[in-house]
Amino acid sequence: MNRILNTMVVGAAALVFTLSGCGGNASTSPDAQVSAAVKSSARELEPSQTTQHDDAEHDSQMVTQFTTLLTQLRDVPALAPLFAQYQVPSPVVLDDDARAGGLVSLLQAVQITLSNGTVTITNRQTGGVIFSAPVTDLASGVFHPENLPTGTTPPTSTCTYAYSPWSACQSGTQTRTVTSATPAGCTGTPVLSQPCTVTPPSPPPAATCTAFTYSTWGACQPDGTQTRTIISSSPSGCTGGSPSLSQSCTYTPPVTTCSSFTYSAWGACQSNNTQTRTVASSSPTGCTGGSPVLSQACTYTPPVTTCSSFTYSAWGACQPDGTQTRTVASSSPTGCTGGSPVLSQACTYTPPVTTCSSFTYSAWGACQPDGTQTRTVASSSPAGCTGGSPVLSQACTYTPPPDGAALYTQNCSSCHGALASSNLIGKGISVSLIKSFGMTQGLNDTQLQAIVTAVGP
Numbered sequence: 001m002n003r004i005l006n007t008m009v010v011g012a013a014a015l016v017f018t019l020s021g022c023g024g025n026a027s028t029s030p031d032a033q034v035s036a037a038v039k040s041s042a043r044e045l046e047p048s049q050t051t052q053h054d055d056a057e058h059d060s061q062m063v064t065q066f067t068t069l070l071t072q073l074r075d076v077p078a079l080a081p082l083f084a085q086y087q088v089p090s091p092v093v094l095d096d097d098a099r100a101g102g103l104v105s106l107l108q109a110v111q112i113t114l115s116n117g118t119v120t121i122t123n124r125q126t127g128g129v130i131f132s133a134p135v136t137d138l139a140s141g142v143f144h145p146e147n148l149p150t151g152t153t154p155p156t157s158t159c160t161y162a163y164s165p166w167s168a169c170q171s172g173t174q175t176r177t178v179t180s181a182t183p184a185g186c187t188g189t190p191v192l193s194q195p196c197t198v199t200p201p202s203p204p205p206a207a208t209c210t211a212f213t214y215s216t217w218g219a220c221q222p223d224g225t226q227t228r229t230i231i232s233s234s235p236s237g238c239t240g241g242s243p244s245l246s247q248s249c250t251y252t253p254p255v256t257t258c259s260s261f262t263y264s265a266w267g268a269c270q271s272n273n274t275q276t277r278t279v280a281s282s283s284p285t286g287c288t289g290g291s292p293v294l295s296q297a298c299t300y301t302p303p304v305t306t307c308s309s310f311t312y313s314a315w316g317a318c319q320p321d322g323t324q325t326r327t328v329a330s331s332s333p334t335g336c337t338g339g340s341p342v343l344s345q346a347c348t349y350t351p352p353v354t355t356c357s358s359f360t361y362s363a364w365g366a367c368q369p370d371g372t373q374t375r376t377v378a379s380s381s382p383a384g385c386t387g388g389s390p391v392l393s394q395a396c397t398y399t400p401p402p403d404g405a406a407l408y409t410q411n412c413s414s415c416h417g418a419l420a421s422s423n424l425i426g427k428g429i430s431v432s433l434i435k436s437f438g439m440t441q442g443l444n445d446t447q448l449q450a451i452v453t454a455v456g457p
Contacts, residue, residue, distance in 0.1 A: 033097045037104040042066035045114050067094055069112070069119065069135070078143035079121075079131060082106070085149070109149040123147050159188035169196035209233040209241030220249035258282040258290030268306075268338075269298035307331035307339030318347035356380040356388030367396035402447045404454030411441040412451065424455050 042062040074083055074092050083090070086102030086109075093099040111122045114135060121131040130148055133141025159181040166174045174196045181188070213231045220226045226249045233241065260283045269275045275298045282290065311329045318324045324347045331339060358381045367373045373396045380388060408419050416422045431448045434440060440448060 033104050034094055034100045037107045038067060038070075038094065039063055041107045041112060044111055045069070047113070066112070067092075069114070072138055073112070073119070073121070073131075076131075076133075076138050076141065078141065081145070082110070082121075082130065082148060123149055125149065159190070161188070161190045163190070166194070166196075169198045172196060172198065205239075207235050207238045209238035209243070210235070212241070212243045214243075214245075217247070217249075220251045222251055222253075224248055224251050255289075256284055256287040258287035258292070259284070261290070261292045263292070263294075266296070266298075269300045271300050273298055273300050304338075305333055305336040307336035307341070308333070310339065310341045312341070312343075315345070315347075318349045320349050320351075322346055322349050351384075353387075354382055354385040356385035356390075357382070359388065359390045361390070361392075364394070364396075367398045369398055371395055371398050402450040404450030404452075407443065407447050408451050408454050411443065419454060422455055426457070428457060429455060 039059065042065070043059070045062060045066050071092050073079055074088065074090050083106070086106040088101045088103050088106055089099070092103065093101070094103075097104075109124060110130065111124050113120050113122070117135055119131075119133055119135050119138065119141070120129060122129055126147065128147030129144055131141055131143050133139075161178050162180040163176045164179055166176050168174065172195060173193055175193045177192065178190045181190070211234045213233075215229045215231055217226045217228050225246050227246045229245070230243050233243070262280045262282075264278045264280055266275045266277045274295050276295045278294065279292050282292070309332045311331075312326045313329055315324045315326050323344050325344045327343065328341045331341070360378045360380075362376045362378055364373045364375050372393050374393045376392065377390050380390070405419055408422070412422070412424075413419065416424050429452055431445055431452060434448055434452075443451075
């Protein structure tokens, strides 16, 4: 709770200075009455806090919290009648009695309290609750207009109307009636008539179609439906009806036609002066069909004896393209030519592994209690290398972190009490907040953070 209200302190700092009476005589300053009324109401905001603290500094903090909350309540739409009854301006004026409207009278008529995260506005005379809401979401509050102080008028709501259908056009005007108005007790002006154009009566409606003939079903679409159109309907001249123009179907994605091929070698030229080959692979992957070129014209030469048997050299090393080759050492029968020696085959290429020889590193990490600090490899070279001997740890001198509890006791306990019962607990303190109030006591950021951690949220 205090954490939420403490976030309001910066925005209302100027108001605190004015309301506290600094720099002048409170009995003669132009805001004396408002200041007194606000200070009195601020002391009622959190009764439990008032009983625990009775000093000027705490009063100033409570006034700051109260004035900030009051300004936010002024902007809640449901509370407009309350503030309007006392002619309290928006934004609330707190530094000039003459311009503050009836703020003093308002604070004498109602009491504003904050307990367990809930803001409550109570009629002092009757004790009735006028308004209650979570402090984090005032707009969601519950408003009880029946408990407003005497003379305060509850807000009226603008009606939302439901109407009967428009009547037939007569003499250029048609009318309707109000069938309901919401919310209850609302006010407004319903629209009960409008100009219109008199049109001759329409011919009798055509008969509704009861039978249809259809086109064939269209192709199944990616959304799992297929459609068709009406070719004819009956009875003749009918309209409407309930034709069945779509149905569910199982969509089969279209097969991609092959557009690129790799081939086997051309076969021997045949006596009909053609030679053929086969498709070795096609793309894109999974395609079918296409127009591979599997035959071509050639000049047939009657064969010399074709080699039918071969001896080979050993297979060469596997190349990056995934193939390895060899050569023909000899062929048979003697004096033959051609044939189909197998001079290449697929293989699995294994790139040579290169050991890393150079590294770049992240910054060294914090020194650990075991006297070591580590880092990670950011990049290594040459590109694609593995292994190597990166230096990922080194010895260091470990310095224990500052003792936040001890620092609090030395520098803060005299003002804020012992750490276990510190009045800073739950205030959401931070290093930046301590600095903004000029309360660093000569400590560095690391020491301040240790104190913040020791106090807790």
